[in-house]
Amino acid sequence: MGKTELTIKAAIQILKPIPEVFEAIVDPKKMSNYFIAEGSGRMEEGREIEWKFPEFDMQFPITVGKIEKDKYVSYYWEVNKKKNLVEMTLSSFGKDTVVTITEKGMENNEEGISWLMGNTEGWANFLACLKAYLEYGINLRKGAFEFRSGE
Template sequence: MSSNVYVEAQMLIRKPIEDVFNAFINPEVTTNFWFTKSTGKLEEGKTVTWEWEMYGVKTDVKVLQVVQNQLIKTKWGNPSTNVDYEFKEIEKGTLVIIKSYGFSQTGEDLLKIINDNTGGFTTVLDGCKAYLEHGINLRLIEDKFPSN
């Protein structure tokens, strides 16, 4: 049974919507602020594997829907949850909203996953903003859990 709880993180990125959308679809860009390896671009109906080499972690990402410059719907993780990426063109640039939902955890486990998702997706958006707006890879994901 999944809960009705969802996590939402958002960030204004001061770049055109096409550039921001591409940053999440195209691993050649995404690897500069999120995961380190991918088996391919996000395309509707495909499953790709994302890898974080510094942590020895990988996950399969099922791409459920892609609406160009508007929406990417995925399902991934263990246990898997839905993660939607919404893109909205606004005067100053592009608002990116990441929503994660469909959690199977309850109680303390649910609170932990909500905390992890909120922090994780906020870090992804911060890294994306720094990379797209300033060309800087802040290495946020790599440094979030440094190994001494």
Template sequence: MSLGFKVSGRIAKPVADVFDAVVNPTKLSGYFTTIKGASAPLVAGTTVTWWGDIPVEVDEVVPQRRIVLRWDGGGADAKPSYRTRIEMNFEPLEDGATFVTIAEEGWREDEAGRKRSYLNCEGWSQMLACMKAYLEHGINLRDGYYRSELKGEPAREDNL
């Protein structure tokens, strides 16, 4: 069994707007991949980069329904390297809002895997909160949020 988690949140915007805020690199860079942005739209079968140097493999994109991604799960220290799987689901609600669920799984059951899974759970929770603020109010909550940003250092994986 591998480690995994699931986070969810309601965003008071139509599913088309919320989905676009993830697949559109300009929008994603406005609230989540704020340092060095996202390199390209999420299209199934492609690899994009987030934060300038983190490869994200796009396995599946079902418009306004689901996105499935894979990326490095273990970091530079993991031998051999391995990928975790991220699934984002977008559910339209009766009031016109969208319920977003993000699940990530596939870490090794060791101390390093637990630590990375906790960091990513924190990161995806922040992503949902930042997306909500950005879409509902035009606010970028991540601007200046991390110490590395304050010092002008490059983004790090644990700053997701």
């Protein structure tokens, strides 16, 4: 039996229209209210950008893949010296938006399973923070991960 690639999938319904959710994902100023501390630029197809997270004193390079306005965002980032694909799909549910995230790239082995557990938790947190920011104007991430700053 060959090795299989592991895939994370997480989704949430956000009580906002698709264009507002899309902008919160691609605009680094908006992302800084729920996910990153700062970003070097807007997510645009083919662009290389860097993200800085509030609890880590380093930059994380991002290679933006395909972008379909109000529908789809993809990018690659490095995980354990390997480029992983992250895909975010936006779909309508009445007046609301369903955001579905998948991340692919790790093998089904001990390292991959550890990644699967950690990043599944991370994407669920991302979605909860995005929802809290867009629906209630609060930053759930602020002060949430300072205990991890030494990792």
